[in-house]
Amino acid sequence: MHKNFKFILWILVGLLGTFALSTIALNRGESINSLWLITAAICIYAIAYRFYAAWIAAKVLVIDETRATPAERLDNGRDYMPTNKWVVFGHHFAAIAGPGPLIGPTLAAQFGYLPGTLWILIGAVLGGAVQDMVTLFFSARRNGRSLGQMARDEIGVIGGTAALIGTFLIMIILIAVLGLVVVNAMKHSPWATSTVAATIPIAMLIGLYMRHIRPGCVMEASAIGVTLLLLSVFAGGWIDHNETLRVYFDHDGLPLAFAIIAYGFAAAVLPVWLLLAPRDYLSTYMKLGTVILLAIAIVILRPDIHMPAITQFTDGTGPIFGGKLFPFVFITIACGAISGFHALIASGTTPKLLANERDIRMIGYGAMLLESFVAIMAMIAATVLEPGVFFAINSPAGVVGKEAIDAVAKINSWGFTVTVEQMNQLAKDMGESSLFARTGGAPSLAVGMASIFGNAFGKGLLALWYHFAIMFEAIFILTTLDAGTRVGRFMLQDMLGNFNKKLGETSYMPSVIFTSSIVVAGWGYFLYIGVIDPNGGVNILWPLFGIANQMLAAIALCVATGILVKNGKLNYAWVTGLPLTWLVTITTTAAYQKIFSDDIRVGFFAAANDLSTKLAAGLLAPEKAAVAPQLIFNQQLDANLTMFFVVMLWIVIIDMLLVCTRRILGKPVLPCSEVPHTETQLNNAWVRD
């Protein structure tokens, strides 16, 4: 009876999911209720988790509950420690969920809500969650070794080096693009700038509190910090209305970019307890709180989605970024569908905390599904806006024109209605001077979130909700920025340590300053170029980041496929081989188009050549001519960087295929680096429930 009940229940979940999915896929009406997206997502996640992930755990990975995990065997009370599965899930989710799943879907909404939503759902259940889960499993079977180490051990030294260089370069581009998102959100917004600036002294105050006043009282300190952050949103409004104070926080993009660069350097050099660690606590609580609040608000409000299912921009003429639906929707939404960066977390801290292999499905697969759900909510928040408003906020001045009247005329010519008065009223409601050409995704997401929150919890507070949303996005973007700069510094010190031992010492101050400067200069350069680019910079940097991130995912799936084949599981290799093939197809196609396309909004070389010709012919406006040489150099650099990414990816793929072929032909390959089975002695009921 019980079994029959379960069977019927899953059939119903399947039917509901299919109905919801066909409703969102086939709807071509005026609008559709967002609850259909939520229903489709939850049903798909439930079925994938219950059946596909369980099947992978049982048949492909053959999870062994009797095997002692590294946390048990190497327990040192610090990094290796058997930990309750919910606690590990919390740590893992907090580590993987950054600003990516919020920004990517917002930008990809230019194609309509459908392509992005389908990719988020299908990409996560067949790609991203599988990648996270298998990487976590293989790392746990190898004492928590990193992706780079596993690539070196199992495939060869080339794979390991490619993973290392890839990680470093992604970090640089990621930080630059995130810095650009924050700069665009703060540009000429005294309220946003003062609120974001206040997060720095608040974090330091909390750091001092946890270090000297009440050591280790994390929750207590974080509660004080979150209260201060909320007060800073109110204080920002007060500053904005004060004519004397507001001028101190009203800046162009460039000074803000330099401030972010200086901040990044300081955060990488200062002790972690003072800035980085307390900021992370605050951002984690803010992130979890806001995501839960957004989910509740969406369920209460069930807002209608106004963006069409598919827009005309699938042909590659989109204003936010150039390029056709295939492959660019898959590049734009990386985190939320599949993100190579997760493989670094799944082969870092998490495998060292697992109490039992049984928990791998919930932590590896489950946490990614939750991240994918965050991306779905971001898609809803972006698409509940009227399309005209969405494009007015997100289209750069270089595409629609600097003047409001020109921008509105251009957007109306695409068939999306918006008026200057409507935009002015919206800006006034949100407490901003203008919302035209606020690229980067953060402002439009904040407008979407503010309208959802405002309608669900009180309409009179739109400006507060808007700046709360901006603060929420900025605080964890800055956490990723300083944590990333620090990681980049460590990686560089590690590499330089091979040439000069002193430079490799992480506490040697001259080396700390030298390596931090190099890392900050690296991302600072891309940030600077992004700010001076009249097209907003995001249109260049985000696809570059997407290509790099998907390339890292492809490397992780290469390692996993190689290990499966080496372990004699050729029949199951499609589990990782299928998403790998897809990723290789999209990254290679996107890279090819970014390098060789004749469309100046897609091809780097085409854009550089076009700009050179116009500069030589004197066709550029004086302000554009002044920055043109730097933009030309940057386009050429980006083209070479993309070429480097794709060549590196193909080297790893060929390396992996050679290993697989040798294994299939019975020739010798590198030995499996899995740690031998040891029976668990841990009565792990206490850590698991």
Add this chain to the structure above:
Amino acid sequence: MLKNLIEKKLCHCWHLIQQLSGDSAYAQYLQHHADFHTSSLDAPATLSRKEFYKYWQEQKWTGVKRCC
């Protein structure tokens, strides 16, 4: 009976939240130290609460800990 059960569950949840936030990290460290190190003569000295948290945070932020 029900009250006891609810109390037990809430207590368990609170314990998990403390683990998640890091509030109970020092207690865990002391437990680990007592279990593994006190019996040997060359055992490392027990860190104070303040020293432990400094060390704990530094170690926590070595390596890739946050994603995009």
